[in-house]
Amino acid sequence: MNKKIYEQINETLYEEVLENGLKVYLLPKKDFQKTYGLFSTNYGSIDNIFGYAGEELKSVPDGIAHFLEHKLFEKEEGDVFQKFGDQGASANAFTSFTRTSYLFSASNRVKENLLTLLDFVQEPYFTPETVEKEKGIIGQEIQMYQDDPNWRQFFGILNNMYPKHPLHIDIAGTIESIAEITADDLYRCYETFYHPSNMTLFVVGDIDPNEMMTWIKENQATKTFSPIQEIIRQFPEETSADIIPFSSVQMPVNRTKAVVGIRGFEADLPETAKEQLVFRTAIQLYFQMLLGNTSDNYLNLYQEGVIDDTFGFDFSFDRSFHFADFATDTTNPDLFAEKMEAILLNAKQDPGVNEENLALLKKKMLGKYFQSLNSLEYIANQFTQDLFGELTLFDLPAVIQAIELEDCLRAGEQFIKKENFSRFYLEPLSKED
Template sequence: MEKIVYAQLDETVYTEVLPNGLTVTLLPKNGFHKTYGLFTTKYGSIDNTFVPLGKSEKISVPDGIAHFLEHKMFEKEDGDVFQKFGRMGAAANAFTSFTQTSYLFSSTNQVKENLGTLLDFVQEPYFTEETVNKEKGIIAQEIQMYDDEPDWRLFFGLLGNLYPKHPLHIDIAGTVESIMEITPELLYTCYKTFYHPSNMNLFVVGKLDPDDLMTFIRQNQAAKTFEEAEAIERFFPEETVTDIRPFHAISMPVNRPKSIVGIKGAEPAPQGKEAMIHKTKMDILLRLLFGPTSSNYLRLYDQGILDDSFSYDYELERSFNFVAVSSDTKDPERFSETIKAILLSAKDSPELTEKNLMLIKKRMIGQHLQSLNSLEFIANQYSQQTYGEATLFDLVPIIEAITLEDILYMADQFMHEERLSAFHILSKGEKKE
């Protein structure tokens, strides 16, 4: 078990890779009452074409299957896993993103029992025709709920423009049609391929004794057998800039129109710690251009072109990276044209000064330290493993080292018109009170 001390932050992390390939990380925070455990596989909604474990031919599986699998992990022959956690007073949940699926519990006592339940339920699949079919109605309602959410539709509208072939543009839960094709056999195939311990990590944070807990985890894992691990082969469609749809709009029953502008990054994005540095540079650039202390923000707010729903983000994950800037707005056309102009002239922006950079670095460091109050935030960030060895505790020195030249270079490299797209949601019909 390796021990890493972050003296300035007053945090100590314990980590170990077990013989079966599972990466385990423990972060004791003994002032807290709770313990939060997160068990994650690098398997998300975009992983829909791959070579199954032990096979040589690639297959394509129905959209939404990773999320469907997450739902079905909770049902076992002897009942529902929620009940098992509940009897020990623990709360449990799970979530699926584009690139990962995570299972979690939080409890204030019986940590080992709850952790054992987490490991065992995720490592013992049980899928039958009956339980799979029963879930289809529930997930169909989940999909339809998101269909009515304007912000969700806005985000996926942009993804549809930027990634028309890549499975990123498909709702994480799939479609009402695609989930109907899911069978227990397909779930087992996905499970065996992606839930191998070598493709997973376990993170536990909160009230815990690292030696005792690591011994417990080692024993739990040593008692189980897994097939020989293989490197997982995933396939994504080729896309070029000509595939990007520059604009699209839809109408929904909303009073406030919405607009989003995005820029798709060039492949390949950096890996490991470099990716974290790259991401941080873009985060700073976006704050300089659009943050609450920028003159762009003030001008557009005062003109009523954006409001406090305004947001900007840089997403960087396995196989994709893009910038997205969005807001509720009375004038979607004017919003998207203005944002485009700011993005495309970013390298010449008067906002990119040493003084502004200093202020934003100060703010980012402070906000980062505030976010470390939340055990959930720490666990979720740590488990993403987007940055190889680098973790959220490495962020402060990375922020400190970034220079204005780095930001100018980023602005010059990233912002290209042919990679840019906009999507609008317009109001359908009369204004309603």
């Protein structure tokens, strides 16, 4: 078991790759009452065309990763949530574009709950009858999200930026796509993506790492897995020419919800994992200098009534995609979009992009980071999302501190390109409707 000491944040991380390929990370946190365990697979909603190296790739229906997450909790002997509850633990799970994760939190009976987590995820049980039953439940969930204006706004801009890539499809799929899912489909996806070599186990809390690792190894030694094989995923090729510059839909909202998106392309990214983490951090700081709530641009736009308290922006970076989105509720969406594009395309000349602002924003980013380390849930959920090669969530402070203005300007130049912009408006229903 390898031991990594992060002196700056006073944390010690233990890590080991087991014989079956499972990557285990243990983070002891003394004086914390709860223990969190997160079992995550590198498999999400976008992984719909796949296969093993040297084999023909096959496609599966949209929404199957999320469907599989739901079904794993249901066993022949009952619901796993009930078992966690009987053991004094709470459990949860979530599916993102690229990951599916299963989580428990407990103040006691940690060993029982850890083994329950490992066992239920590694013992699938699907039947045609239970699969059909689940379709109605997930169908209701899909409809609920379709009625959510913020959700529709987000997937509206994704559809513009990624019209061919599965990123634009709701994580839960569609009513039509989940109707096609069979128990055989679920088993095929499970056998491919839930192999230990494609999974990560992270446990944080008042734990003894040696004792915890012994429990994990003993549990895994009782199970048989197929040989490790390389998984191949396929995504459609897209260029700037595929981006839809503008689209809109109508919903029962009071004011237009406008969003401006910028799509990035893999060819413009730095090559190494560390450089990519620097790029992600630098572009986040760059946008804060330009449009953070202490920037002159933000204050001017707010005073002019172009944006209001609903304004926000985000930069998403994951395998096979990265993009930024800037959104607000507004009575003048065209003016908002024009102002956003002007600020972003002229960012290098913006007076707010300077050494003094960068230094302040780095301190603010570090402060938020250190504060977040007080939450075991944040650490557990964020850790597997922030693996950049050998770098982890705990390497972030050093990366932030090393960022210079030149890094931000370079990242902006690589990412902000006029041909990669798109607009999406969610407009109020017209009076005729």
